Amino acid sequence: MRKIVFLDVDGVLNHQDWNQRQPKRPSGSYEEAFIRRIDPECVARLNLITDMTGSVIVFSSSWRQGKPWQESARLLRRTGMTGTMIDRTPLPDEHDTTVFAHYEGRPPEMFEPYPRGYEIQQWIDAQSFDAAPTIVILDDDDDMAHLIHRLVRTDPETAGLQLGHARRAIGMLNGS
Numbered sequence: 001m002r003k004i005v006f007l008d009v010d011g012v013l014n015h016q017d018w019n020q021r022q023p024k025r026p027s028g029s030y031e032e033a034f035i036r037r038i039d040p041e042c043v044a045r046l047n048l049i050t051d052m053t054g055s056v057i058v059f060s061s062s063w064r065q066g067k068p069w070q071e072s073a074r075l076l077r078r079t080g081m082t083g084t085m086i087d088r089t090p091l092p093d094e095h096d097t098t099v100f101a102h103y104e105g106r107p108p109e110m111f112e113p114y115p116r117g118y119e120i121q122q123w124i125d126a127q128s129f130d131a132a133p134t135i136v137i138l139d140d141d142d143d144m145a146h147l148i149h150r151l152v153r154t155d156p157e158t159a160g161l162q163l164g165h166a167r168r169a170i171g172m173l174n175g176s
């Protein structure tokens with residue numbers, strides 16, 4: 001069965017403690033700036049999840065906007081990520097609001113925040129899986145709607161993705 005990790009960045013692969021330790025006026029290329037914003041210890045815990053479960057990664061972070069996800073995948077590999085990123089969730093201009101309407105019983109209102117859970121559901125629905133995939137959502141926010149039970153919520157202030165989160169995600173993906 002397919003195992004998928006939906007990956008957020010801010011608050012998962014970085015956190016306030018990490019951000020505050022970074023130079024205020026960083027120099028260097030945009031690649032270096034990207035890499036500096038990622039805490040390699042959090043990446044190591046993500047690697048633990050993908051290594052121990054054989055799961056693949058779908059990028060659900062707001063970082064998927066503005067540059068192709070393949071570029072983010074390449075830069076994340078430079079931070080030490082060993083897992084395979086296969087895609088990203090739909091962008092705001094790709095929202096299928098029938099997904100929202102199906103679960104909410106009404107269409108979304110203009111300027112209403114669009115729950116990340118529906119972007120994830122839309123992505124799952126668009127695949128042709130034989131069976132429902134086993135998923136885990138790594139995020140510091142909780143706008144996962146009906147998928148909230150698949151969320152491993154991280155702490156954006158102290159340490160982002162911690163070992164306990166990784167253990168929980170591994171258990172959820174391996175069905176234990």
Ligand SMILES: [Mg+2]
Nearest residue numbers: 008010011140
């Ligand atoms: Mg976040």
